Each structure stands twice: as structure tokens, then as C-alpha cells.
Amino acid sequence: MAVEDSVAADQLIAIIERVERLESEKDALTEDVKQVYSQAKGEGFDTKIIRKIVAIRKQDAHERMEEAALMELYMVSIGMVEGIE
Amino acid sequence: MAVEDSVAADQLIAIIERVERLESEKDALTEDVKQVYSQAKGEGFDTKIIRKIVAIRKQDAHERMEEAALMELYMVSIGMVEGIE
Amino acid sequence: MAVEDSVAADQLIAIIERVERLESEKDALTEDVKQVYSQAKGEGFDTKIIRKIVAIRKQDAHERMEEAALMELYMVSIGMVEGIE
């Protein structure tokens, strides 16, 4: 009905605007990252290498998490079966 | 030479840390967006549709028209829709 | 016990290798798709549009209508498009 619908519409608008606000903040940060690289380039650094380093550091962190997760899985697994004979 | 190298190394570390700081802030915002959608879902909204609406709003109107026109052209040519003879 | 364990280990290796084999075949097909698009691009087609057409054809007609209806409802409610009064 009309009143409830308009409430839903208001909620919907609020949701969309909240998302758009957050995404515009993300865009600003993306811009900042670009500026950092741009400045680095101006100071003579090879940004391609730096990007690679950042990527690898991120990947290392991720892999560590994966390993921890796997280890936990194994532990749970052992606990569950209490030692297969 | 040694002094200049260590300066460069310090700069390099600073650059990497600045990038990583910015990207972690971006990750936090991504998390916030997810939460907004999660909450919206809990309120009974179809988040898939909302995502599409956000994407459409983001897309420039002009570009959207161009793309729609080209898409229709292609679809007519393969017989998916009927073109005006 | 030792014998059963080694049987299980053999099975496990077989499973992993079967999965990896299948996934590498999938990768090859993904590569083929990329090549088709690349070639299409070289012949002057707009691959972005073709990808959209493929996606639409994949989507079931009924599902497509439902989604479009819901999307319009949402868009009307936030005033992006005009609804019938």
C-alpha cells in the first residue's frame, strides 16, 4: 500500500545513496594511490616493480592466511575422526 | 653510493607503506558496502537489482545510449529482435 | 593402518590430479574463448557488446522478464524512471 511503499522507496534511496557515497570514497582512495605512484615515478622509481612488490606482499599475507586455515581444517579433521586406524 | 641508496630505500619503504595504507582503507570501505547490502537484504530488498541500479546510475547517460543503440544493431543483425524494414 | 592409509593416499593423489586435469582443460577453453573475442575484435566487432549478447542469450527468458520488472519497480520508486500514475 501507498504509505508502506513510500517508506520502502525512502529506504531504497537511502541504501543507494549510502553505497554511492562509500564508492566515491573508494574512488578518492584509488586516486590517491595513483598519485603516490605518479610521484614515485617522478622521483625516478620504477613503479611497475613497486606494484609487483606490493602485489607479492599482499599475496604472501593471503597465503599465510590460507595455510592457517588449512592447518585448522586438518586439526578439526583429526578431532572429528579421533585418529583413523 | 651508500648514503643516497639508503635514502632511496627509505623512500621506497615509505611509498610501499603509503600504498598499503590506502588499500587497506579501500578494503574497509568495501566491507562497509557489503554491510549495507547485507542489511538491505535483511530488510527484504533484492540486492542483485540494487547493484544493477547503482551500476546503471554510475554509467554515463550518453555512453548508455550509444551502447544501447549498438547493441540493438547487433541484435537485429542476428535476428534476436526485429528491425524496421 | 599402513596399507589402508597408502591406499587412501593413492586415492587422494588420484582425486587431486583428476581435478587439476579437468581445471587445466577448462583453462584451455577459457583461452580459446579469449582468442575468439580477440579475433572478433580484429575484425572490427565490439566485443563488449557481443559479451553482453551472449550473457543475455544465456539468461532464461522468464528470469529475464522477472528481473526487468523488479528493476523497473525499484527505479520507479526512486524516481529514476516515470511510473504510470
Next chain:
Amino acid sequence: MAVEDSVAADQLIAIIERVERLESEKDALTEDVKQVYSQAKGEGFDTKIIRKIVAIRKQDAHERMEEAALMELYMVSIGMVEGIE
């Protein structure tokens, strides 16, 4: 013009069908993978762990590639500047 257009349309249809063929083959392989896991589960294996192992093996391969790429980058970099003094 008419003739060229129909040629383009034929090409377009061919492209779309080639893509759809390849993707259906991919879907079949995805189905096969699911069956392998399903069967493994039936034999008492913990598929979650197996999935994790497969993911980590894949990641390891990827990381090795990344490292090789980084090493090459460094070598190129050294070659370019011919030793910063």
C-alpha cells in the same frame, strides 16, 4: 551496404555460436569436477580439505610465476640503469 552487412551478421552469429560452444564445454568440465568431488565425498574424503589443497597448489604455481616475473623485472631494471652510482 546490404551484402557486407549480411556478411558481418553471419560472422557475428558464427562468433556467438563458437563462444557458446566453448562455454558449454566448460560447463561440462565444471560438472565433471563436481562429480569427482561428490565421488570423493562418498569415499569418505573431506572435500573441503581437498579443495583447499588444490587451491594452494594452484596458488603456489602462480606465486612461482610472479617471482620469476619479478626477477626478470629486476634484471631489466639493472640493465636499463647500468648501475646507479
Next chain:
DNA sequence: AACGCATAAGTAAGAC
């Protein structure tokens, strides 16, 4: 200005 790469979004599957 086009090309490939890398990140980011969206979608779909699987676990609990």
C-alpha cells in the same frame, strides 16, 4: 590509440 594487465564487481556454488 590500442593492447594487455591488473584490479574490482558480480555471480554462483558450497558449507554450516
Next chain:
DNA sequence: GTCTTACTTATGCGTT
């Protein structure tokens, strides 16, 4: 049934 995780797709960015 929900919730997360993994894969696929798409956009944008840097490079040549």
C-alpha cells in the same frame, strides 16, 4: 536457509 568463499566477468589503468 543463510552465509561465506571461489570463480567468472567487466572495467579501467598503464604501457607501447
